[in-house]
Amino acid sequence: MNLTKLFRKIISKEPYNDLSVFFSEFESFEEIPLVSRDHRLKILKKSVGSDKSSEFLISLAFFLIGSIRALSATEDREDIFFAVSFPDFDLFAEQGVLMPHIFVYPEAGSTGVKGDGYLLKL
Numbered sequence: 001m002n003l004t005k006l007f008r009k010i011i012s013k014e015p016y017n018d019l020s021v022f023f024s025e026f027e028s029f030e031e032i033p034l035v036s037r038d039h040r041l042k043i044l045k046k047s048v049g050s051d052k053s054s055e056f057l058i059s060l061a062f063f064l065i066g067s068i069r070a071l072s073a074t075e076d077r078e079d080i081f082f083a084v085s086f087p088d089f090d091l092f093a094e095q096g097v098l099m100p101h102i103f104v105y106p107e108a109g110s111t112g113v114k115g116d117g118y119l120l121k122l
Helices: 003-009 019-023 038-048 050-074 089-095
Strands: 030-033 081-085 101-105
Touching: 003 038, 019 050, 038 050, 050 081, 050 101
Parallel strands: none
Antiparallel strands: 030 101, 081 101
């Protein structure tokens, strides 16, 4: 598998190819899927195999979180909360792929009380 070719076919067409998307002004929260189109998911499954696609995407999600956290420190935006989420279990039932999303919670709400609850920031 050539990672550069896979990048060109899948990742380069996703919004997070430009990491500045994670520092846009979000009004509430956003969950950005790692692969947003079914045809790109098919390319990934063909490249790494159906049984390893979830593992590949989860590894990519944690790599992205590390990169985003490092960039947030250099951008003086350390208060934004980032996490990996799995909101779409229907996709897993249909195609056998667990699709991680990058969860972004805006700076204003990430350090204090929001409604009746608290957001724990580690």
